[in-house]
């Protein structure tokens with residue numbers, strides 16, 4: 001419900017893909033991160049020159065998410081395990097950001113752009129939709145997962161932000177929709193859970209990290225490194241943890257976000 005005039009004036013999206021790191025690591029894409037910090041968060045500069053951290057409003061009752069697990073496994077048990085991993089990943093993101101997430105159930109929606117509409121306006125199941133896709137079957141394909149020339153990435157995650165002015169003319173901005181798309185063609189390359197090796201859990205932590213505003217880093221030890229690597233433990237590392245804090249609850253509420261973004 002819109003209780004007062006809101007003028008959403010800016011729409012932005014970022015989507016970044018993760019590749020599987022069986023070959024040589026990719027060249028670090030962020031020199032500053034390679035130097036030390038180990039996390040990457042974004043700012044949007046408003047027309048008055050003020051910077052706003054690109055993030056969800058952590059004070060909304062919950063950020064909802066739904067899962068399309070249809071292509072995540074061949075048996076109902078395998079698909080249930082995939083959904084359990086998604087839930088576990090969101091719990092970890094919530095612990096690190098302080099943002100509450102709420103599971104809305106399974107969906108048949110697949111985040112994709114149409115010729116007329118962005119994925120973010122098409123999304124009805126939840127504020128974040130996590131979906132496995134099958135790029136060789138039109139019905140289960142997503143154009144958000146692009147082919148770099150050497151094949152499709154393992155996953156992609158992104159968000160949509162809106163900015164608006166409040167009654168006093170002050171700018172506000174918030175993410176209000178997100179997505180995670182996972183390549184079912186790579187299912188057999190990722191082990192279920194969050195243990196040792198190259199895991200589905202790590203891939204989910206990485207892509208959900210994007211959906212809450214994190215970018216890639218150049219340090220291989222972090223989950224937000226753009227290539228998925230075999231690891232001793234599939235969990236957020238120190239730089240990832242700092243980044244999640246800096247898109248989370250410690251930054252405070254974003255007034256008017258629920259007007260700019262109707263909750264699903």
Ligand SMILES: [Zn+2]
Pocket residue numbers: 016017018206210216225226
């Ligand atoms: Zn990525």
